[in-house]
Amino acid sequence: MLRSVILDFDGTLNTSKRYYARFDELALQILAEQFGCTIPDADRKITEVKRKSLSLTKALLSLNIDSDEFYRKVAEQMDMAYLLDEDLRIEPLISTLRSRNLRVALLTNSGRFLIEKVLTAVKCPSEIFDAVITSSEVDPKPSLQPFRYTANLLGCKPDEALYVGDRVYHELKPAKLVGMKTVLIGNVSKPEETQWVDWQLETVHELPELISTNPSLA
Numbered sequence: 529m530l531r532s533v534i535l536d537f538d539g540t541l542n543t544s545k546r547y548y549a550r551f552d553e554l555a556l557q558i559l560a561e562q563f564g565c566t567i568p569d570a571d572r573k574i575t576e577v578k579r580k581s582l583s584l585t586k587a588l589l590s591l592n593i594d595s596d597e598f599y600r601k602v603a604e605q606m607d608m609a610y611l612l613d614e615d616l617r618i619e620p621l622i623s624t625l626r627s628r629n630l631r632v633a634l635l636t637n638s639g640r641f642l643i644e645k646v647l648t649a650v651k652c653p654s655e656i657f658d659a660v661i662t663s664s665e666v667d668p669k670p671s672l673q674p675f676r677y678t679a680n681l682l683g684c685k686p687d688e689a690l691y692v693g694d695r696v697y698h699e700l701k702p703a704k705l706v707g708m709k710t711v712l713i714g715n716v717s718k719p720e721e722t723q724w725v726d727w728q729l730e731t732v733h734e735l736p737e738l739i740s741t742n743p744s745l746a
């Protein structure tokens with residue numbers, strides 16, 4: 529029986545290209561300062577570490593960079609009013625899911641300070657979620673720990689939770705390894721990825737229909 533829905537944020541609830549272009553630019557500037565090197569060199573270094581660790585937050589940790597501090601610096605320099613439009617579809621989506629007796633959590637690798645700023649900018653108050661979990665409190669995905677932690681916090685077993693995200697190896701694979709069902713936002717790019725994906729949707733807004741029309745999610 530489905531009791532909880534756990535949503536990724538970047539690339540799932542937020543798909544603003546302008547925001548991510550600026551995020552990438554700022555991230556490299558901050559890393560270049562930190563490493564004391566040029567921006568192209570910082571790019572090469574972080575790309576290489578990310579190849580192994582799969583996520584930026586995990587890569588920061590393996591380079592001994594305080595990810596909370598990193599996200600705070602990014603957040604301070606992001607002009608959210610310019611980069612993000614209010615998204616009036618998010619709150620009704622979360623309310624619809626909660627009205628079906630599902631508990632809904634946001635699980636992001638962003639730091640707490642950045643995600644709060646972004647949620648305010650898109651006019652999606654963090655209070656509409658049953659829980660918002662960030663890399664300020666838990667290990668970053670793809671670690672299995674944040675998935676188990678979130679299910680526990682929501683009071684359900686992993687197999688009673690549906691994880692929704694846009695990256696297969698970074699988040700759907702660990703979600704599935706702990707026993708959750710998974711929804712990919714977007715398409716699988718290789719046949720071997722399908723073992724980690726139960727359903728695929730074009731956008732997160734198709735989620736209520738998927739849940740209501742799927743007997744195995746009843």
Ligand SMILES: [Mg+2]
Binds near residue numbers: 536537693694
């Ligand atoms: Mg994502």
